[in-house]
Amino acid sequence: MIVTNESQVGAAIRHQRLARGLDQRDLAELAGVSTSALRRLEAGQGSTLRTTLAVLRVLDTPVTLPGVESEPPHGRRRVSGKTHVRPTLERxxxxxxxxxxxxxxxxxxxxxxxxxxxxxxxxxxxxxxxxxxxxxxxxxxxxxxxxxxxxxxxxxxxxxxxxxxxxxxxxxxxxxxxxxxxxxxxxxxxxx
Incomplete structure (x- = not known):
């Protein structure tokens, strides 16, 4: 996920949550954050870095910040200058x-x-x-x-x-x- 502002992060998290069939309460519980914090995050209304990272970790969603170059972590590969997660849940x-x-x-x-x-x-x-x-x-x-x-x-x-x-x-x-x-x-x- 490439982000340039907080509302993009929230929209991407909401999309990932819905794609996995999770409701806000389930995702909040899995991430160890409050449901209201997740609601604010998805709405782009302000969130702590801890909340954002906890939710992204549960969703296993990488974040690419424009202008920040990094080596891909284990299980990821570089394609056309972007980092992509190799799908692992295939079966x-x-x-x-x-x-x-x-x-x-x-x-x-x-x-x-x-x-x-x-x-x-x-x-x-x-x-x-x-x-x-x-x-x-x-x-x-x-x-x-x-x-x-x-x-x-x-x-x-x-x-x-x-x-x-x-x-x-x-x-x-x-x-x-x-x-x-x-x-x-x-x-x-x-x-x-």
């Missing part, structure tokens, strides 16, 4: 997994201790069933995230890069969502 299963983990992130905000307890109990089983040093490292990363701040755990749950996809392959959040929440996540993923 239906990856999209469904992301939507389910977004729902887990919402549950985490509503019932943090319960979700964390369930995930910690599941992590023991996951640890025994995965093979290879890389998968064991992902299990350790989940364990560290479950012991850390909620914002960092939410970030890990909804990452859209290859690492996020890999982490969701060894997710310890089985049984956290109700059948209705799972069905809603699958419906959202189909709209992508």
């Amino acid at each position: 239906r299963e990856e999209k469904v997994s992301l939507e389910m983990h977004r729902a887990v992130a919402r549950r985490l905000r509503a019932d943090g201790p319960g979700v964390r307890a369930r995930a910690k109990a599941n992590l023991e089983t996951v640890s025994r069933t995965v093979h290879g040093p890389q998968a064991q490292e992902w299990v350790r990363e989940w364990s560290d995230a479950l012991a850390g701040p909620t914002g960092e755990l939410v970030d890990l749950l909804v990452r859209q890069d290859e690492h996020g996809i890999d982490m969701r392959q060894v997710s310890p959040f089985a049984g956290v969502l109700t059948e209705d929440e799972r069905a809603a996540a699958i419906r959202k993923a189909r709209r992508w």
Whole structure:
């Protein structure tokens, strides 16, 4: 996204939010900001840099500022002088997994201790069933995230890069969502 003013940022964020089937409350919860702050941001009525960056991180939306040249971060490539995100959520299963983990992130905000307890109990089983040093490292990363701040755990749950996809392959959040929440996540993923 190339921006020249605050209203362009807000319009682009609103477009990305709607394209992903999120309402303002969902996006605000995932980003760890208030709904009113997100409303102001989308309307171009003033926002803090923290709010803007938190929302852009959840949406995995890069920002290009005119006149500012930078090296593309991991997972991005340069095309015709602009930085583009390489699409990583290509398979239906990856999209469904992301939507389910977004729902887990919402549950985490509503019932943090319960979700964390369930995930910690599941992590023991996951640890025994995965093979290879890389998968064991992902299990350790989940364990560290479950012991850390909620914002960092939410970030890990909804990452859209290859690492996020890999982490969701060894997710310890089985049984956290109700059948209705799972069905809603699958419906959202189909709209992508």
